[in-house]
Amino acid sequence: MKYECLVCGWIYDPAVGDPDGDIAPGTAWADIPDDWVCPECGAGKDMFEAVSE
Amino acid sequence: MSRVLIVGNGVAGVTAARFLADGKPSHEIVIYGQEPYAYYPRPRLIDYIEGTLPEHKMTLYSDDWYAQRGIRCELGRRVERIDAAGHTIHLTDGGSDRYDRLVLATGADSWVPPIPGRELGCVHTLRTWDDARAIADCARGCRQVVVIGGGLLGLDTAAALACCGPRVAVVEALPWLLPRQLDREGASLLSGLLAAKGIETIVDQQCDRLEGDMAIERVVLKSGQVLPAQMVVVSTGVRSNTQLACDAGLLVERGVVVDSAMCSSDPDIYAVGDVAQFDGRVWAIIPVAIAQARVAAAQINGDRDTRYEPQVPSTTLKVSGIDLTSLGEVHPEGEELTLRKVDPDQGVYKKLVIDGGRIVGAIVLGDRKMAREVSQLIAAGVDVSAHSEHLLDEGYAFKSLLG
Numbered sequence: 001m002k003y004e005c006l007v008c009g010w011i012y013d014p015a016v017g018d019p020d021g022d023i024a025p026g027t028a029w030a031d032i033p034d035d036w037v038c039p040e041c042g043a044g045k046d047m048f049e050a051v052s053e
Numbered sequence: 054m055s056r057v058l059i060v061g062n063g064v065a066g067v068t069a070a071r072f073l074a075d076g077k078p079s080h081e082i083v084i085y086g087q088e089p090y091a092y093y094p095r096p097r098l099i100d101y102i103e104g105t106l107p108e109h110k111m112t113l114y115s116d117d118w119y120a121q122r123g124i125r126c127e128l129g130r131r132v133e134r135i136d137a138a139g140h141t142i143h144l145t146d147g148g149s150d151r152y153d154r155l156v157l158a159t160g161a162d163s164w165v166p167p168i169p170g171r172e173l174g175c176v177h178t179l180r181t182w183d184d185a186r187a188i189a190d191c192a193r194g195c196r197q198v199v200v201i202g203g204g205l206l207g208l209d210t211a212a213a214l215a216c217c218g219p220r221v222a223v224v225e226a227l228p229w230l231l232p233r234q235l236d237r238e239g240a241s242l243l244s245g246l247l248a249a250k251g252i253e254t255i256v257d258q259q260c261d262r263l264e265g266d267m268a269i270e271r272v273v274l275k276s277g278q279v280l281p282a283q284m285v286v287v288s289t290g291v292r293s294n295t296q297l298a299c300d301a302g303l304l305v306e307r308g309v310v311v312d313s314a315m316c317s318s319d320p321d322i323y324a325v326g327d328v329a330q331f332d333g334r335v336w337a338i339i340p341v342a343i344a345q346a347r348v349a350a351a352q353i354n355g356d357r358d359t360r361y362e363p364q365v366p367s368t369t370l371k372v373s374g375i376d377l378t379s380l381g382e383v384h385p386e387g388e389e390l391t392l393r394k395v396d397p398d399q400g401v402y403k404k405l406v407i408d409g410g411r412i413v414g415a416i417v418l419g420d421r422k423m424a425r426e427v428s429q430l431i432a433a434g435v436d437v438s439a440h441s442e443h444l445l446d447e448g449y450a451f452k453s454l455l456g
Contacts, residue, residue, distance in 0.1 A: 006071070007064055007343060008094035009113045020376050022422030035429055039421070041096050042340040042367065047068075 003029050003048040008041035011051065055080050057353060058142060058150060060132050060297065061158030062086025063095070065326025065342040067114065069156050072350030074122040080353070082124045083150065085142070088181055089129035091116060096339075098185040102192070103213040111182060135301040137319050154321050154353050157298060157309060158346070161291035161327035161337055168201075168287075170263030175284045179210055180291070188214075188286060195219040195283040199272045201260050203230040205370055207288035211252050214286075222253040222280055224272070229256050234368055234379030238395055239416050242402050246375050255280075293328045293335055308335040313360040315349040323349040336366055365431045367424070378424035381414035381431050382406060389413070394445040403445055410438035426451035 003012040012018065012032075017025040021039055023032055029048075037044055057073055057080045059066045066084055073082050092114040100106035119126040133145045135155065143149045163178035165171055177188050192198065192214055200211045203225030215221045225232070229240030230247075244254045261275045263285060272280040293308040304310040304318040308330030315323045315331075326342035327335065344364060351359035370377040383406060385391055390407040405427070406414035411434050417424040430437065435454050443449060 007068070007339060008096050020421050021425070033425070035425055037340065037367075037425075039369070041094065042338065042369070043343055044340070047343060 001029065002051045004051045005038045005041065005043050006047045006049055007043040008038065010038050010040040012048065054078065055153040055353075056151060057082050057154045057156065058152040059084045059156040059158055060142070061156075061160055061326070061328075062088065062090075062092055062126070062128070063158060063160050063326065063342070064339055065160070065328075065346045066156070066158035067092045068343050068346035069158060069323075069325060069350050070119075070124050071122070072347050073353060074124055076350070076354035079123065082122075083127060084119070084124060085127045085130050085132055085144070085150075087129070087131045088183075090182060091118070091126070091128070093182060095180075098179060098182065099209045099213045101182075101185045102179075102189050102210065103216045104189070132297060135297050135322070137301045137303075137322065140321065152321070154323065156346075156349055156353075157317070157322060157324040157328055158326050158342075159294040159297065159328045161293045161335070163287070164290050164292045165287050166260075166289055168260050168263060170265070170269070171287070173263055173265045174268035176263060176269050177284065177286050179206065179286060179288065188284070189217075191284045192217050192219060197222070197280070197282050198284045198286065199224060199280050199282040200286045200288055201272070202288035202290070203227075203254060203256065204233065204288060204290070205231065205368060207286075208247070208252075208370060210286055210288055212247075212250065215250060215252050219284070220251070220253070222255060222282075223247075224258055224260060224274065224280070225254065225256045226259045227257070230254055231370065231377075231379070234370075234383060235377075235416060236383065236404065238393070239377075239402050239404065239418070242395065242397055242400070242418065243370075243375070243377065245397065246400065291327065291337055293330070293337075295328060298322075298324065298328070306330055306333075311345075311361075313348075313362070314352045314357075315345050315361055316352070323353070325349045331361060332363065338366070338368060340364060340367070365428050367428060369421070369424075376419050376421060377402075378417045378421060379415075380417075380424060380428050381412075382408075383414040383416055385414075390441065392441060392445055405444055407437065407441065410436040412437055423449075423451065426455075430454060 017023045091112045093112045131145045163180045198219045200223045211221045259275045295305045298309040309324035325345040327337045348361045392405045394403045402418035404416040415427045
């Protein structure tokens with residue numbers, strides 16, 4: 001399930017992960033550490049919402 | 054039912070609206086936005102200039118977003134003054150509106166130093182979508198562009214423009230790029246990386262004047278160096294939009310002074326985001342706008358315990374392929390210990406500033422995991438003195454120090 005940043009629209013795709021942020025491809029949203037932030041705008045995990053596709 | 058007006062439709066304004074809409078009992082919420090557009094994230098303006106973001110993908114929230122949450126959105130309407138005693142705002146179009154609580158989220162505007170020639174055509178600043186459109190249109194006909202200001206926005210703008218074709222030069226008045234975030238060595242490494250992308254950087258140079266007939270033709274530096282340019286983007290900082298607050302008699306310094314509840318000197322007026330000053334500082338970055346907006350919303354929703362606690366300030370430059378993060382206090386002024394590892398060939402730059410045994414600041418190139426873990430250590434104030442010899446070892450497990 002993909003997650004979208006409510007502030008800037010950046011999409012977290014578990015298949016892609018966020019390798020620069022040390023989140024490997026295949027990492028489920030729930031397994032991302034709480035201190036991780038949106039790579040585009042710095043918003044925290046709590047500003048993301050699941051995207052229905 | 055209480056009536057909450059929000060002045061400003063940027064990150065701080067829409068975030069406040071979002072969390073206010075969750076409040077029980079519910080409020081009447083109205084956002085007044087000066088720009089005629091629904092909320093759009095400013096980071097997208099860079100992609101727009103680069104040509105990778107089409108028009109229809111700029112706004113993030115449709116008109117429905119506001120309606121679904123019972124938020125009335127008044128776009129393209131500018132507030133002229135606040136009558137604080139009368140709990141009323143007056144708009145430039147002659148309208149007025151009453152409030153029980155007011156949230157000022159008017160942001161900050163580009164500031165331009167008094168450089169002679171700044172009124173010439175094709176001299177731009179970048180803050181709004183309209184600015185980005187003007188810059189993108191102008192860039193099409195340019196062979197050379199000069200960006201004045203080597204900060205985060207100036208460098209992001211320069212990189213976006215370099216993708217479009219023109220040769221780009223960045224002029225920075227202070228001795229090195231990103232002066233707030235980097236030190237001399239880190240900035241020097243960054244200059245090298247930018248040069249490899251075709252962006253020339255000129256530091257420790259002030260602009261003397263801009264010259265041209267009707268439109269800009271050249272930038273003249275105080276040293277006498279002349280840079281031909283068909284477009285100039287001035288990116289020398291922002292100033293909080295405090296006029297409404299000043300005129301209403303609120304306490305204003307660099308920004309609207311607020312307490313940890315985000316409340317101004319008027320008990321019914323809050324200020325959040327780029328317009329707000331907390332503990333003497335205006336950060337003007339997105340994570341701060343979000344956090345402050347959430348506090349104001351919580352307070353207005355009746356939660357007196359939720360207070361603003363400054364986070365470790367963190368900024369990341371994402372100029373294509375260059376991932377540079379600056380955390381906390383990176384300019385030691387006293388007896389702090391500085392640890393540094395620099396390897397220009399490998400593109401490695403890591404710096405930790407340690408004060409009284411605790412990490413207070415860091416600069417990290419290309420390692421966001423380290424940046425994240427160090428950020429936690431800074432926030433927790435962990436004493437790292439027993440480990441300082443190893444902190445910059447390859448792959449050091451900072452997490453292990455968190456206990």
